[in-house]
Amino acid sequence: xxxxxxxxxxxxxxxxxxxxxxxxxxxxxxxxxxxxxxxxxxxxxxxxxxxxxxxxxxxxxxxxxxxxxxxxxxxxxxxxxxxxxxxxxxxxxxxxxxxxxxxxxxxxxxxxxxxxxxxxxxxxxxxxxxxxxxxxxxxxxxxxxxxxxxxxxxxxxxxxxxxxxxxxxxxxxxxxxxxxxxxxxxxxxxxxxxxxxxxxxxxxxxxxxxxxxxxxxxxxxxxxxxxxxxxxxxxxxxxxxxxxxxxxxxxxxxxxxxxxxxxxxxxxxxxxxxxxxxxxxxxxxxxxxxxxxxxxxxxxxxxxxxxxxxxxxxxxxxxxxxxxxxxxxxxxxxxxx
DNA sequence: ATCGTAACGGTTGAA
DNA sequence: GTTTCAACCGTTACG
Numbered sequence: 001x002x003x004x005x006x007x008x009x010x011x012x013x014x015x016x017x018x019x020x021x022x023x024x025x026x027x028x029x030x031x032x033x034x035x036x037x038x039x040x041x042x043x044x045x046x047x048x049x050x051x052x053x054x055x056x057x058x059x060x061x062x063x064x065x066x067x068x069x070x071x072x073x074x075x076x077x078x079x080x081x082x083x084x085x086x087x088x089x090x091x092x093x094x095x096x097x098x099x100x101x102x103x104x105x106x107x108x109x110x111x112x113x114x115x116x117x118x119x120x121x122x123x124x125x126x127x128x129x130x131x132x133x134x135x136x137x138x139x140x141x142x143x144x145x146x147x148x149x150x151x152x153x154x155x156x157x158x159x160x161x162x163x164x165x166x167x168x169x170x171x172x173x174x175x176x177x178x179x180x181x182x183x184x185x186x187x188x189x190x191x192x193x194x195x196x197x198x199x200x201x202x203x204x205x206x207x208x209x210x211x212x213x214x215x216x217x218x219x220x221x222x223x224x225x226x227x228x229x230x231x232x233x234x235x236x237x238x239x240x241x242x243x244x245x246x247x248x249x250x251x252x253x254x255x256x257x258x259x260x261x262x263x264x265x266x267x268x269x270x271x272x273x274x275x276x277x278x279x280x281x282x283x284x285x286x287x288x289x290x291x292x293x294x295x296x297x298x299x300x301x302x303x304x305x306x307x308x309x310x311x312x313x314x315x316x317x318x319x320x321x322x323x324x325x326x327x328x329x330x331x332x333x334x335x336x337x
Numbered sequence: 338a339t340c341g342t343a344a345c346g347g348t349t350g351a352a
Numbered sequence: 353g354t355t356t357c358a359a360c361c362g363t364t365a366c367g
Contacts, residue, residue, distance in 0.1 A: 001350065005347035007363085009363060009364085010363075010364075014359090015361090015362055015363075016347090016362085017346065017348080017361080017362070017363080018346075018348035018349080018350085018360085018361050019347085019349090019362080020361055020362080021362070038339080038340095039339080040338075040340075048362080048363095049362065049363050049364070050339080050340070050341095050361065051340090051341080051342075051362075051365090052361090052362050053340095054340065054341060054342080055341090055361095055362080058341085068360075068361065069347065069361080070350095070359075070360070071350080071359065071361065072349030072350035072358085072360070073349075073350075073351045073352090073356070073357080073360095074350075074351040074352050074356095074357070137363080151344095221361065230353080312350090313343070
C-alpha cells in the first residue's frame with residue numbers, strides 16, 4: 001500500500017520509502033551534475049540524500065539511464081517448457097540417464113548455456129515431478145506434447161528471455177552501450193519501450209502529459225504507454241536536452257521547498273544554469289518511466305554523457321520479463337492541492 | 338567536507 | 353486470492 005504521506009529526510013526533502021524518486025528529480029540530478037555542480041550541492045539543493053545522488057549519478061554514468069531499476073517480479077525460470085521438453089526427450093531415449101548427463105546434454109545441444117542451465121537438482125526435480133513415469137506415455141502423446149510445448153515456449157518465453165543468448169543470459173553481464181547486434185528476440189520485448197534514454201523517457205512523458213490527469217503523480221502503466229512510446233513521439237522541437245520542456249516545467253514543481261526551508265539556490269545563479277524554480281510545492285512522485293537496465297555495470301568511456309543521447313536499452317532477462325510496468329501512484333501523498 | 342557504500346526498512350510483482 | 357521471494361528503492365550512518 002502506498003503510504004498516506006511521504007516521509008521527510010534529514011535535508012527536509014520528501015520521499016516515499018521503498019519507492020524511487022520521480023524522474024524529474026533524477027533528471028535534475030543528472031543535469032546539475034553535467035553543469036558541474038558537485039554532488040553534495042545537488043544533494044542539498046534538491047534535498048535528496050547524497051547517497052541517493054551518488055547512486056543515481058553512478059548509474060547514469062554507467063548505463064546512460066536516469067531511470068530506477070526494475071522493482072519486483074521474479075527471476076525468469078530456467079526450467080522453461082523448452083528445457084523440460086528436452087529433458088523429457090532425453091529421458092525417453094535413455095531412461096537410465098543421470099541428471100548430470102542431462103545437464104551436459106542440454107549444454108552440448110545448445111538448449112541452455114552455462115548461465116541458464118538448470119542445476120542437477122532442478123533436473124532431478126523435473127524428472128520426478130514433471131515427467132514422472134515416461135514409460136507409460138505413448139509416443140503419440142509425447143510427440144503431441146512436444147509440439148505444444150515447443151509452440152508454447154516460443155510464445156511465452158523465447159522472445160522474452162532468449163536464454164540462449166550469452167549477452168542476456170546473465171543479468172549482470174555487461175553490455176556495451178550502443179550495441180545494436182541484439183537478436184530480434186531481444187530487441188523489443190513485448191511491452192518494453194525501446195530505450196531508456198532520457199529522450200525516450202521524456203518523449204514518453206510528453207505524451208503522458210497529454211493524456212494524463214492534472215495530478216503529476218499519476219502515470220499510465222507501461223502496458224499503456226509502451227505502445228505510445230512506439231507511436232512516434234520521439235524528439236520534438238520543444239525538447240530541451242532531449243526532454244520535453246513542458247514536462248520538465250511540470251515536474252519541476254517537485255523542488256522541495258514546501259517545508260518553508262530556505263532553498264539552496266545561490267550557486268545556481270552563479271553557475272549560469274537553467275534557473276529552476278526553487279520554491280515550488282513538494283510533489284515527489286510523478287510519472288515513472290520504465291526500469292533502468294540495472295546490473296549492467298558498464299564502464300563508460302564518457303562519464304556523464306549528454307542526457308539527450310539515445311542509448312538503447314539492452315534488457316536483461318529480468319528486465320524484459322518482469323519490469324514492464326512503470327510505477328503508478330494513484331494516491332500520491334505529495335500532491336499538494 | 339565530501340563521497341562511496343552497507344545496512345535498513347520499505348515496495349513491488351512474478352511465480 | 354494469498355504467500356513467497358528476490359529484485360529494487362532512498363535514507364542513514366559510517367569510514
